[in-house]
Amino acid sequence: MESNEYFTFGHLLRLAWCHRRVGFLAILTFVLILLWRSTYLPNDNHRWSTSYYSRFYRERELLSRKPNIVFILADDYGWNDIGYHGSFIKTPNLDRLASEGVKLENYYIQPICSPSRCQLMTGRYQIRYGLQHSVITSDRPHGLPLDEVTLPQKLRENGYRSYIVGKWHLGFFRKEYMPLQRGFDRFYGYLTGGEDYWTHRRPNGYARDPSAFHGLDLRDQDKPVLDQNGTYSTHLFAQKAIEFILSHERSKPMFLYLPFQAVHSPLEAPTKYVEKYKDVTHPLIKIYAAMVTAMDEAVGNVTDALKRTGLWDNTVLIFSTDNGARENAGSNWPLRGWKNTLWEGGVRGVGFVNSKLLRKGNRKSDALIHISDWFPTLLRISRSVSNGTKPLDGFDIWDTISTGTPSPRKEILHNIDPLHRKTASSSFNLLYDDIFNISVYAAIRSGDWKLLTGDQGHGGWKDSDTSGSKFEYAVDPPTKHLWLFNIRNDPQERSDLSDRYPDVVQELLQKLAAYNKTALPPFWPSRDPRANPALHGDLFGPWL
Ligand SMILES: *[C@@H]1O[C@H](CO)[C@@H](O)[C@H](O)[C@H]1NC(C)=O
Ligand SMILES: *[C@@H]1O[C@H](CO)[C@@H](O)[C@H](O)[C@H]1NC(C)=O
Ligand SMILES: *[C@@H]1O[C@H](CO)[C@@H](O)[C@H](O)[C@H]1NC(C)=O
Ligand SMILES: *[C@@H]1O[C@H](CO)[C@@H](O)[C@H](O)[C@H]1NC(C)=O
Ligand SMILES: *[C@@H]1O[C@H](CO)[C@@H](O)[C@H](O)[C@H]1NC(C)=O
Numbered sequence: 001m002e003s004n005e006y007f008t009f010g011h012l013l014r015l016a017w018c019h020r021r022v023g024f025l026a027i028l029t030f031v032l033i034l035l036w037r038s039t040y041l042p043n044d045n046h047r048w049s050t051s052y053y054s055r056f057y058r059e060r061e062l063l064s065r066k067p068n069i070v071f072i073l074a075d076d077y078g079w080n081d082i083g084y085h086g087s088f089i090k091t092p093n094l095d096r097l098a099s100e101g102v103k104l105e106n107y108y109i110q111p112i113c114s115p116s117r118c119q120l121m122t123g124r125y126q127i128r129y130g131l132q133h134s135v136i137t138s139d140r141p142h143g144l145p146l147d148e149v150t151l152p153q154k155l156r157e158n159g160y161r162s163y164i165v166g167k168w169h170l171g172f173f174r175k176e177y178m179p180l181q182r183g184f185d186r187f188y189g190y191l192t193g194g195e196d197y198w199t200h201r202r203p204n205g206y207a208r209d210p211s212a213f214h215g216l217d218l219r220d221q222d223k224p225v226l227d228q229n230g231t232y233s234t235h236l237f238a239q240k241a242i243e244f245i246l247s248h249e250r251s252k253p254m255f256l257y258l259p260f261q262a263v264h265s266p267l268e269a270p271t272k273y274v275e276k277y278k279d280v281t282h283p284l285i286k287i288y289a290a291m292v293t294a295m296d297e298a299v300g301n302v303t304d305a306l307k308r309t310g311l312w313d314n315t316v317l318i319f320s321t322d323n324g325a326r327e328n329a330g331s332n333w334p335l336r337g338w339k340n341t342l343w344e345g346g347v348r349g350v351g352f353v354n355s356k357l358l359r360k361g362n363r364k365s366d367a368l369i370h371i372s373d374w375f376p377t378l379l380r381i382s383r384s385v386s387n388g389t390k391p392l393d394g395f396d397i398w399d400t401i402s403t404g405t406p407s408p409r410k411e412i413l414h415n416i417d418p419l420h421r422k423t424a425s426s427s428f429n430l431l432y433d434d435i436f437n438i439s440v441y442a443a444i445r446s447g448d449w450k451l452l453t454g455d456q457g458h459g460g461w462k463d464s465d466t467s468g469s470k471f472e473y474a475v476d477p478p479t480k481h482l483w484l485f486n487i488r489n490d491p492q493e494r495s496d497l498s499d500r501y502p503d504v505v506q507e508l509l510q511k512l513a514a515y516n517k518t519a520l521p522p523f524w525p526s527r528d529p530r531a532n533p534a535l536h537g538d539l540f541g542p543w544l
């Protein structure tokens with residue numbers, strides 16, 4: 001009987017009661033969608049545009065996940081030695097990564113190995129901690145001072161797992177100075193400045209100093225690596241980096257620092273790559289080019305691994321050289337000078353960023369950027385706080401790179417090294433010496449102006465062609481120790497303007513003097529025979 005009755009309000013209530021879970025879920029879903037859209041979308045008239053929506057959403061999502069950071073540092077890699085700067089050397093992977101991302105065309109590093117690395121690790125100039133002279137050697141008790149807070153240390157504090165594969169070169173005379181004690185969870189690589197690419201031993205066959213210490217310099221964490229004699233280091237480090245990428249625990253963000261041995265001396269390359277340059281007649285240029293191409297392939301392999309694992313979508317990749325090409329290998333054309341000089345060829349470097357996080361890719365940036373800027377920039381994008389760090393010289397340049405806003409950086413202290421002086425027989429300028437003794441090796445960039453003082457060597461321009469090392473030497477007299485250039489108009493540093501603009505010279509010398517007032521004296525201890533690896537199982541490592 002009841003079944004024949006009309007469908008009443010009572011039935012409706014009962015029906016709703018039976019299916020209350022479904023109804024509740026429907027309402028909940030609706031409310032959640034509303035909430036989600038209102039938090040994730042900006043409140044403007046782009047609100048419903050899908051491309052804007054997806055880009056905005058992607059950036060929000062990427063930043064909320066803390067990006068992986070992969071920093072690839074090439075060693076002694078010249079300004080001109082990359083395809084997109086017009087080189088004959090084949091660098092297809094670097095060219096592709098750079099053209100998808102942002103090429104940094106006004107990017108500065110330090111002119112030698114340890115200084116670039118210590119500024120990358122601290123965001124601070126060398127004068128702040130006494131490392132303004134030369135590099136960290138393998139036989140003196142020095143290193144990046146322990147009260148400096150490092151980039152991996154900050155990233156690790158913020159939940160990152162940090163890996164270093166390759167060259168450290170920031171000190172090891174005591175264990176506390178080594179990578180695992182400075183913020184890295186994993187270390188596979190070497191501690192000194194250079195060695196043989198196959199045997200991983202120092203000195204290499206090209207070293208001239210007969211008293212140089214002999215030993216192996218390759219370790220996995222704290223243990224010597226004894227089974228890689230014969231593996232070319234570019235392949236070895238790419239392989240290790242890939243192993244770390246594949247085994248990386250996905251719940252944590254990753255900081256992978258990959259300072260390749262390539263393309264530092266000695267000139268050594270596997271035949272397979274040398275054969276790609278049959279047309280090059282000069283034997284050393286041929287090998288150098290092969291070393292670059294092997295490194296390019298390694299970068300391709302590492303980025304492939306990041307893509308295969310899916311880490312790539314949330315990765316910021318930075319590629320940088322640590323200083324310009326050497327006088328006898330590679331080319332910084334059209335820039336003047338080379339490694340170990342404060343001319344543009346020593347300090348203006350190849351660099352680019354590739355990431356899906358970039359708002360505006362496929363472009364070149366002319367913004368003034370310096371290697372010390374990565375520290376605050378990477379802290380910012382990893383959402384780390386900078387507690388514990390000392391006053392930084394670097395600037396957060398993420399917006400400059402990502403969206404093209406003007407660089408906050410207007411000035412670069414290239415260096416002041418009081419241990420490097422012009423000989424006393426040189427004549428000095430009493431007018432200027434009152435402000436800053438111009439016999440001291442120093443250089444500063446301010447806006448478009450650059451001032452150099454002291455013994456800068458002759459500098460010169462080395463052509464980029466394949467036939468040999470064509471040099472054009474500058475004609476400065478050996479007693480000259482003051483130069484002023486307008487780098488924007490004269491990037492080749494050909495016209496010294498110091499006589500024409502004495503007021504600019506004075507202004508820049510005053511800036512140097514102000515920096516010098518804040519400098520710690522350079523720390524340069526003498527050689528220590530206890531450093532000899534013969535006393536430590538044939539392995540370069542801590543001796544105190
Ligand atoms: C490394 O390998 C080369 C070539 O096989 C060999 O001559 C050399 O003795 C090896 N060095 C060491 C330290 O094992
Ligand atoms: C890159 O990967 C390929 C394929 O595994 C390998 O043959 C090559 O040796 C690798 N190159 C480098 C430089 O690691
Ligand atoms: C920064 O603060 C965190 C949390 O208080 C602390 O664990 C960390 O040691 C600090 N870092 C430094 C370098 O002082
Ligand atoms: C500048 O340094 C040189 C030594 O490098 C010294 O001979 C000269 O007296 C110094 N000049 C001044 C004004 O201090
Ligand atoms: C730099 O400062 C030191 C210490 O104050 C001083 O002795 C030196 O003369 C200064 N150097 C120059 C080049 O002015």
Ligand SMILES: [Ca+2]
Binds near residue numbers: 076322
């Ligand atoms: Ca270097």
